[in-house]
Amino acid sequence: MEDILNFHVGDFVDIHTHILPGVDDGCRSLTESIDFARLYEKAGIQQIVATPHFIPGTAWAPDKITVREKVDSLNGHLAEHGVNLRVFTGMEIAYHDNLGPNLEQGMLLPLGNSEFFLIEPPMTKGADLFLADIGGLVEQGYRIILAHPERIEGLQNNLEAVHCLVREGALVQINFHSITGYFGRRAKRASEKLLEMNCCHFLASDSHDLRKRPPISLTELEMLGRFPAVMNALKAGNRKLKELFY
Numbered sequence: 001m002e003d004i005l006n007f008h009v010g011d012f013v014d015i016h017t018h019i020l021p022g023v024d025d026g027c028r029s030l031t032e033s034i035d036f037a038r039l040y041e042k043a044g045i046q047q048i049v050a051t052p053h054f055i056p057g058t059a060w061a062p063d064k065i066t067v068r069e070k071v072d073s074l075n076g077h078l079a080e081h082g083v084n085l086r087v088f089t090g091m092e093i094a095y096h097d098n099l100g101p102n103l104e105q106g107m108l109l110p111l112g113n114s115e116f117f118l119i120e121p122p123m124t125k126g127a128d129l130f131l132a133d134i135g136g137l138v139e140q141g142y143r144i145i146l147a148h149p150e151r152i153e154g155l156q157n158n159l160e161a162v163h164c165l166v167r168e169g170a171l172v173q174i175n176f177h178s179i180t181g182y183f184g185r186r187a188k189r190a191s192e193k194l195l196e197m198n199c200c201h202f203l204a205s206d207s208h209d210l211r212k213r214p215p216i217s218l219t220e221l222e223m224l225g226r227f228p229a230v231m232n233a234l235k236a237g238n239r240k241l242k243e244l245f246y
């Protein structure tokens with residue numbers, strides 16, 4: 001298994017991926033999903049979570065049963081094709097009005113066998129309401145991971161509010177490709193700041209397809225791992241993942 005400065009790539013779980021075919025803007029076909037999975041295998045990554053978008057009121061709102069069936073089916077195909085990658089169930093849940101009631105009614109899927117929900121903040125407007133609502137949910141005991149806050153316009157200039165949520169118990173996932181600058185200067189700067197503030201519990205790829213937004217490669221992991229803050233976050237993430245998935 002590949003090691004980067006004592007970081008075991010085989011222990012890493014990519015908690016944010018759009019590998020499921022035909023459910024959102026991620027992989028479009030089973031063939032693409034299998035090729036996608038082979039890229040993970042090539043990087044030495046053995047476990048990932050499928051987190052299709054869940055955006056109520058749109059075509060991207062798969063229910064729990066559909067996601068479970070599709071993940072089971074994909075795992076079966078990967079085994080048939082000899083790809084050494086296990087896919088867990090999950091969702092990237094867009095923040096929405098009924099988030100609290102939907103969580104309470106068990107409508108939404110957490111990541112794998114954990115109790116953690118991956119919640120995507122609103123991309124443009126409504127950051128204040130989001131922060132207040134998430135704070136309330138964390139207070140009620142829900143385990144929340146914020147998906148890529150560094151990409152969110154309303155949070156990029158208010159990272160202290162993210163820090164506040166973290167102090168209250170929320171966790172943060174940053175995209176690898178925010179650090180490399182793929183999402184622009186503001187996202188890069190915000191990702192660096194969050195890392196400095198120790199506000200990053202998971203790094204993930206948020207991978208969508210083979211070309212524009214592919215899975216993280218070993219070369220990229222090695223390059224990013226040279227930054228002490230990134231390596232610390234990766235190691236901390238691996239420790240946390242053990243709580244989530246084992």
Ligand SMILES: [Fe+2]
Nearest residue numbers: 016018092206
């Ligand atoms: Fe995503």
